[in-house]
Amino acid sequence: MTYSIVARCPDTGDLGVAVQSHWFAAGMVCWARPGVGAVATQAMALLDHGPLGLDELAAGKDAAAALAARLAADEHREVRQIAVLDARGGAAAHTGRETIPEAGHVVGDGFSCQANMMWNPTVWDAMADAFARSDGELAGRLLAALDAGEAEGGDIRGRQAARILVVAAEASEHPWDDVRVDLRIDDHPAPLPELRRLLDLHRAYVHLDASERAQTEGDASLADREAAEALRLGGSTVEIAFWRAVGLANLGRIDEARALAKVAFDAYPGWAELLRRCAARGLAGVTAETVAALLPG
Numbered sequence: 119m120t121y122s123i124v125a126r127c128p129d130t131g132d133l134g135v136a137v138q139s140h141w142f143a144a145g146m147v148c149w150a151r152p153g154v155g156a157v158a159t160q161a162m163a164l165l166d167h168g169p170l171g172l173d174e175l176a177a178g179k180d181a182a183a184a185l186a187a188r189l190a191a192d193e194h195r196e197v198r199q200i201a202v203l204d205a206r207g208g209a210a211a212h213t214g215r216e217t218i219p220e221a222g223h224v225v226g227d228g229f230s231c232q233a234n235m236m237w238n239p240t241v242w243d244a245m246a247d248a249f250a251r252s253d254g255e256l257a258g259r260l261l262a263a264l265d266a267g268e269a270e271g272g273d274i275r276g277r278q279a280a281r282i283l284v285v286a287a288e289a290s291e292h293p294w295d296d297v298r299v300d301l302r303i304d305d306h307p308a309p310l311p312e313l314r315r316l317l318d319l320h321r322a323y324v325h326l327d328a329s330e331r332a333q334t335e336g337d338a339s340l341a342d343r344e345a346a347e348a349l350r351l352g353g354s355t356v357e358i359a360f361w362r363a364v365g366l367a368n369l370g371r372i373d374e375a376r377a378l379a380k381v382a383f384d385a386y387p388g389w390a391e392l393l394r395r396c397a398a399r400g401l402a403g404v405t406a407e408t409v410a411a412l413l414p415g
Contacts, residue, residue: 120144120199121233121241121267122158123249126207127256128228131287132298133203136260138280138309140273145281145302152289152296153205155181161199161217161234164192171202181208199223201230205287226250231263237271244270257284257299257317264310280309282317322352326361333365333403341365349378356385361402364393367411368403379412 120139126132135148135156149168150156155175159167167188174184181204188202189195189212196214199221203209207228213221220239223232224246231245248266252259260282268277281302290296301316303309329344345365352358360382366375382389390413396404 120147120160120163121231121236121245121264121272122147122160122201123229123231123245123260123263124156124158124201124203124209125229125249125256125260125263126203126205127259127287128207130256131205132256132284133205133287134256134260134282134284134299135203136257136264136280136282138264138268138272138277140275140278142279143302143304144279145283145304148281148283150283150285151176152286152293154289155184155205156203156283156285158201158232159198160232161214161221162194162197164194164198167192167198167200171200175202175204180204180206182210185210185212199232199234201232203228203230231267233267235274236267237274241267241270241272257282257320260284261310261314261317264313268310277309278306279304280306280313282313319352319355322348322350322355322358325351326358329361329365330402338369342369356382356389360389360392363412364402364404364408367408368405372411375412376414 122137124135133150133156135150135158137147147160147163151172154172157168157171171184171188174187181202185202196216198214201211209225209230211223211225211230211232213223218235220236221234222242224242226246231242233241244266245263249263252262283300284298286296303312306312325344325348329341332341345362348358349362359378363375363378396402397406397409
């Protein structure tokens, strides 16, 4: 029904899992826990294997032992497909003998790719090759593997849903920061292109957040660079255009600022009102001078 990948980034230690399937909200098969590992549970999926597999890892088992424990507890294991990744990058997978063909998996250095109900038996090897040949951040590499699986024919029923989940190598005191990426497409005729669009937008907002932090810390130069990158990645997004306009206005680049502000104001009148309200509260770097620059007259 599904093809997926679990993987560890060798550079950061981040842990991830990604999936595509013709099944509504198929992202439910993806499980990951910062500093612990990742699990994909699919093919007549028993979702218990996700959280309970992570519990096995958290208790000190490696990927192979955690997988063995889950399989021993499942009397219907021969219709299941499960992959487990531990925090050190150890991976293990199981494809039951009764899963619907084409089905199989391949375990590599720091990853496992698995698929069932595929058009072709080349899907999982193609995914593994694409992941191994890719570089850069983990989320992009996971998506490259999914793209490769689709290029080999993918699910025999077509496509509907996809997800990428990436968590930190170690848990911190700020759990909201430990989820690096969590993007899911629950129902879409082209889930992978839509997932790529959202991943690009996610990257844009990462830079926008960095710009806001730099602005708060008084580093105008860094704030400007981060905001420019956010605009490059997500330039069609009204909110990014609006905040870039604010930053440019505060730098005295009025013509550029007004052009971007017009994008937001033309899209929805509430953006002009937000500008006034931020200035009234002295928030987000918006001052009376900013308002005057962006709303002349």
